[in-house]
Amino acid sequence: MLLELIATCCLIVSFIPLLASVASLVSPLLSKKLRVPCIPRRWPIVGNAFQLPMNRCHIIFSEWSKRYGAVFEVKLFNEKIVVLNDYDSIHEALVQAGSTFAGRPRMHRTDQKERCKNSIVWQTYTQKLVLLRKEVHRSLKMYGPGLQTLEDVCKPELEFLMDKIQEMGNKPFDPSGIFFDSVCNVMLYFLLGLRFQSCSREIETIREMSKLFNETFGAGDGKRLDVIPWLRFGQNEETRRLEKALGIRDCLWDSLVKRHRMFSEKSVIGHLQTLKGEGSDIDDNTIKECFTNLILAGVDTTATSLSCLILILLNNRHLQTQIQMEIDRVFPDGSFPALSGRHHTPFIEAVILELLRYISHVPLAVPHSTLENASISGYHIDAHSTVYMNLWASHHDESVWPNPWKFDPSRFLDDRGSLHGPQHPSRKRLLVFGAGRRVCLGETFAKNRLYLFVTVLLQRFTFVPEDPGTLPEVDPRSYDLGLVLHPKPFRVKAIIREQKS
Numbered sequence: 001m002l003l004e005l006i007a008t009c010c011l012i013v014s015f016i017p018l019l020a021s022v023a024s025l026v027s028p029l030l031s032k033k034l035r036v037p038c039i040p041r042r043w044p045i046v047g048n049a050f051q052l053p054m055n056r057c058h059i060i061f062s063e064w065s066k067r068y069g070a071v072f073e074v075k076l077f078n079e080k081i082v083v084l085n086d087y088d089s090i091h092e093a094l095v096q097a098g099s100t101f102a103g104r105p106r107m108h109r110t111d112q113k114e115r116c117k118n119s120i121v122w123q124t125y126t127q128k129l130v131l132l133r134k135e136v137h138r139s140l141k142m143y144g145p146g147l148q149t150l151e152d153v154c155k156p157e158l159e160f161l162m163d164k165i166q167e168m169g170n171k172p173f174d175p176s177g178i179f180f181d182s183v184c185n186v187m188l189y190f191l192l193g194l195r196f197q198s199c200s201r202e203i204e205t206i207r208e209m210s211k212l213f214n215e216t217f218g219a220g221d222g223k224r225l226d227v228i229p230w231l232r233f234g235q236n237e238e239t240r241r242l243e244k245a246l247g248i249r250d251c252l253w254d255s256l257v258k259r260h261r262m263f264s265e266k267s268v269i270g271h272l273q274t275l276k277g278e279g280s281d282i283d284d285n286t287i288k289e290c291f292t293n294l295i296l297a298g299v300d301t302t303a304t305s306l307s308c309l310i311l312i313l314l315n316n317r318h319l320q321t322q323i324q325m326e327i328d329r330v331f332p333d334g335s336f337p338a339l340s341g342r343h344h345t346p347f348i349e350a351v352i353l354e355l356l357r358y359i360s361h362v363p364l365a366v367p368h369s370t371l372e373n374a375s376i377s378g379y380h381i382d383a384h385s386t387v388y389m390n391l392w393a394s395h396h397d398e399s400v401w402p403n404p405w406k407f408d409p410s411r412f413l414d415d416r417g418s419l420h421g422p423q424h425p426s427r428k429r430l431l432v433f434g435a436g437r438r439v440c441l442g443e444t445f446a447k448n449r450l451y452l453f454v455t456v457l458l459q460r461f462t463f464v465p466e467d468p469g470t471l472p473e474v475d476p477r478s479y480d481l482g483l484v485l486h487p488k489p490f491r492v493k494a495i496i497r498e499q500k501s
C-alpha cells in the first residue's frame with residue numbers, strides 16, 4: 001500500500017514539468033491571447049543571432065518592426081527577447097501594466113560581484129530597490145530649494161569650464177572631454193560632497209571606467225557575454241573588458257573610502273551611509289553599487305547630449321543664432337542664466353526636447369523583465385521574459401514624428417512659439433527617460449543641468465567647425481552603440497561673444 005502511494009506520488013511529480021509547459025502553451029489560447037510573433041529564419045542553437053549585428057541592433061529592430069509589427073520576439077542563442085517598438089506598446093508596458101514589467105532579467109554580466117542584488121539599475125523589482133530609489137530621489141532634492149543648490153554647484157564648475165574654453169583661444173578642441181569633466185564634477189559633488197580638479201586621477205579613472213562600462217553593459221556587442229555561454233570561459237576580449245571595468249571600479253571606490261571614510265550627510269552617498277546598520281538592507285556593497293550606477297548613468301548621458309547638441313548646431317547655424325537671441329532677451333545683461341528663466345525660454349526648451357528625441361541616446365533603455373504573465377497589444381508574454389523597450393524606434397516613428405531624421409525643435413512649439421504643455425501628444429510621446437516604476441532617477445536633475453550648461457555655453461561662445469569638411473555624420477544612425485550612443489569624435493572652435501551690458 002505504502003509502496004503504491006509512493007509510486008503514485010513519484011508519477012505525479014515527474015509529470016509536473018510537462019504539465020507546466022502544457023499549461024504555459026494553453027493559457028494564452030484559453031484567454032484568446034496570441035503568442036508574440038517570432039522573427040523568422042531562426043536557426044537551431046543560434047536563433048536570430050546571425051541576422052542581428054549587435055552594434056546596430058536598435059536600428060535593425062526598428063526596421064523589423066515595419067515588417068513584422070511593433071511587438072515581436074527574437075532569439076539569441078538560449079535567450080528569447082520580446083521587443084516593443086512603438087509608443088503604445090511601451091506605454092502599455094511601463095505605465096498601464098503597473099509593476100508587471102518593472103523587473104530586470106538575470107544576466108551573466110550583472111551577476112558578477114552580485115551587482116544584480118545590490119545595484120539600482122540592475123536589480124529586479126524588490127523592496128530593497130524601492131527603498132534605494134526613494135532614498136536617492138530624496139537626497140538628490142530636485143525640487144524647491146534643491147534647484148538653487150544645483151545652480152550653486154553648477155556655477156563655479158561652469159565658470160571653470162568657460163575659462164578653459166577661453167584659454168583655447170582660436171585653437172580647435174574636442175568638446176567631449178571637457179564636457180565630461182565638468183558634468184562629472186557636478187555629479188561627484190552631489191554624490192560625495194567633494195570637488196575634484198578636472199584632470200585629477202579620480203576623474204581620469206571615471207572616464208576610463210565609463211568607457212569600459214558603456215562597451216560592456218550595453219545592448220550592443222557586450223551582450224554576447226550573456227547569450228554565448230562559452231565566451232564566459234577562458235580569456236577573450238569581452239571577459240577581459242568586464243573584469244577590467246569592475247577592477248577599476250573597485251580600486252576607485254576603495255581609495256575614495258580609505259581617504260574619506262564617511263561622506264557628507266548632505267550628499268547622496270553620505271545619506272546612504274547613515275542608513276547602514278543592523279537589520280538594514282543597505283550595506284557597503286550596496287553603497288558601492290549605487291555610487292557606480294549614479295556616476296555612470298549621471299555623467300556620460302548628459303556629457304554626450306551636450307557634445308551632440310554642439311555637433312547639431314555646427315550643422316544648423318541658424319538654430320545657434322536663434323538660441324543666442326533668446327538668451328540675450330531673457331538674460332539681457334549677460335547675467336548667469338538661472339533655472340527660473342526656463343519658463344521664458346521656450347525655444348531652448350524645445351531644442352533640448354528635440355535633442356533628446358533626435359539622438360535617443362539610450363536607445364533600448366535598460367532591459368526589463370516581466371514579474372508575472374502579462375499581455376501587450378493583445379499578445380501574451382510569459383512571466384520572467386526579457387523585454388526591450390525600443391525608445392529609438394518610438395522616437396523615430398514616422399506616423400508620430402513626420403520627417404523623423406530632421407532636427408526640428410518646432411515639433412514642441414505652437415504657432416506663437418510657446419512650448420506645448422506636458423499633455424500635448426508630442427510631449428507625452430517623448431519617453432527618453434523611460435516611464436513608470438523604473439523611470440530614470442535623474443530625469444529632473446538631468447534636464448535642469450542640461451539647461452544650465454546649454455544656456456551658459458551659448459551665452460558666452462559661438463561654436464564653429466574646425467573645418468566643415470571634417471565633421472562626422474550628425475545623423476544619430478551613424479553613432480556607436482554601447483549603453484549610450486556616441487557620435488564619432490570631432491573638433492570645434494569657440495568664438496567669444498561680445499557681452500552686451
Ligand code: HEM
Pocket residue numbers: 120121122133293294297298299301302305362365366367389432433434435437438439440441442443445446
Ligand atoms: C540626458 C540624460 C539622461 C537620460 C537620457 C537618461 C535615460 C535613462 C533611461 C532610458 C533609463 C532606463 C529606464 C528604464 O529602465 O526603462 C535610465 C535609468 C536610470 N537613470 Fe537615467 N538618464 C539620464 C540621466 C541620468 C542622471 C543625471 C542620473 C543620476 C542622477 C540618472 C540615473 C539613472 C538611474 C539610477 C537609472 C536606473 C533606474 C532603475 O533601474 O530603477 N540618469 N535613465
